[in-house]
Amino acid sequence: MKYRTRALAYMDILASLRDRAMPPTRVAQAANVHYQKAVQYFALLEGDELLTRRREEGQEFLAITQKGLKTLDDLTRLQGLFRPDLA
Numbered sequence: 001m002k003y004r005t006r007a008l009a010y011m012d013i014l015a016s017l018r019d020r021a022m023p024p025t026r027v028a029q030a031a032n033v034h035y036q037k038a039v040q041y042f043a044l045l046e047g048d049e050l051l052t053r054r055r056e057e058g059q060e061f062l063a064i065t066q067k068g069l070k071t072l073d074d075l076t077r078l079q080g081l082f083r084p085d086l087a
Contacts, residue, residue, distance in 0.1 A: 006041075011076070013027060013038070014064055014069075016031045017064040023062070051065060
């Protein structure tokens with residue numbers, strides 16, 4: 001199995017939220033991150049104001065913020081400079 005850095009896991013989480021808000025379990029699945037680890041990453045990303053939580057009809061949703069979108073775009077651009085095969 002190939003190791004994935006935390007930065008790439010953060011990017012995958014933010015990328016999964018690019019188009020729509022989702023429940024935390026769906027985000028973890030979409031980003032292919034174990035749920036317990038994803039919860040830690042969600043807290044970190046929320047603390048950095050890259051994602052936000054909201055409740056709708058009793059269900060929790062995560063959504064990417066404008067700052068999160070900008071960060072994701074910047075990281076994707078950097079990734080393309082250093083690893084064009086991954087962009």
